[in-house]
Amino acid sequence: MARKFSDRTMAICGEILSELFSDGELQNFFTKFGLLNIYRHLPQGTGKLRRIQEVIAYLDQLNSTEDKDKVWDDIVIETVKTIKQIEERAPVSSLVMEKIRKLEECLALDGYQIENGKIIKALPASTETTHIRNKLEQKLLDLGWFVPLQHLQDARENYAEERWAAANASIRSFLQAIFDNIAEAMPNFPKEGLAPGGERRRFLETIGFLTKEEAELIRALFKILSTKGSHPGLSDEGDCSSRILMSIGIAWRFLSKFLKGGGNFS
Numbered sequence: 001m002a003r004k005f006s007d008r009t010m011a012i013c014g015e016i017l018s019e020l021f022s023d024g025e026l027q028n029f030f031t032k033f034g035l036l037n038i039y040r041h042l043p044q045g046t047g048k049l050r051r052i053q054e055v056i057a058y059l060d061q062l063n064s065t066e067d068k069d070k071v072w073d074d075i076v077i078e079t080v081k082t083i084k085q086i087e088e089r090a091p092v093s094s095l096v097m098e099k100i101r102k103l104e105e106c107l108a109l110d111g112y113q114i115e116n117g118k119i120i121k122a123l124p125a126s127t128e129t130t131h132i133r134n135k136l137e138q139k140l141l142d143l144g145w146f147v148p149l150q151h152l153q154d155a156r157e158n159y160a161e162e163r164w165a166a167a168n169a170s171i172r173s174f175l176q177a178i179f180d181n182i183a184e185a186m187p188n189f190p191k192e193g194l195a196p197g198g199e200r201r202r203f204l205e206t207i208g209f210l211t212k213e214e215a216e217l218i219r220a221l222f223k224i225l226s227t228k229g230s231h232p233g234l235s236d237e238g239d240c241s242s243r244i245l246m247s248i249g250i251a252w253r254f255l256s257k258f259l260k261g262g263g264n265f266s
Contacts, residue, residue, distance in 0.1 A: 084117025120160030148177035
């Protein structure tokens with residue numbers, strides 16, 4: 001297991017800890033990681049930041065092993081949790097806020113982001129893609145379409161935890177639920193109902209919501225999404241992220257079309 005977080009990320013974590021914690025609190029913090037002796041071994045009167053830097057230097061010079069790399073990463077994770085807890089109790093200083101922004105920049109370079117006090121793996125998305133995803137989630141919430149919203153959130157959580165196969169399964173369920181809900185919301189949806197999945201997508205083509213070309217595109221996409229879905233080891237980060245990004249784009253396109261048309265398709 002290689003370290004997830006870089007030297008620059010650890011360094012800014014050290015600066016934040018020195019600003020947020022007293023010396024006693026730092027001793028308790030590093031005790032959790034078995035590093036109290038390293039923190040305390042410098043002469044009395046040594047500043048907090050210098051002591052923290054000594055701990056970081058000690059960890060950095062160790063031969064890389066899974067356990068030691070985990071300690072490194074856990075210190076970063078615990079720092080982010082600490083920031084969240086302190087921010088909930090009282091506003092932090094402008095200096096600390098500046099360092100938090102720098103930490104977010106460092107994490108982004110490592111391929112991660114902070115969300116609700118947790119570090120999650122970031123999708124390789126542009127600002128525009130993130131904006132579309134946020135708008136999509138808000139529209140689903142406004143419509144009360146909680147099933148596709150939950151599947152999308154599950155896909156993102158599984159991606160963040162590097163569970164590629166589970167994320168693939170969730171994103172396919174998300175996109176299927178989008179089309180299922182669009183079909184069911186049509187005024188001419190059959191009273192006897194239609195089975196979720198392909199049957200409802202064929203209905204959308206029949207009533208003209210999906211053009212022939214769009215229907216072919218959707219069928220091709222679902223063939224892609226149906227592979228490597230729930231079996232561990234059959235997917236990887238690149239494969240998984242591309243599925244999620246494609247699905248978000250397609251979902252936004254056709255949800256927007258549905259909202260614009262107001263169900264007036266026949």
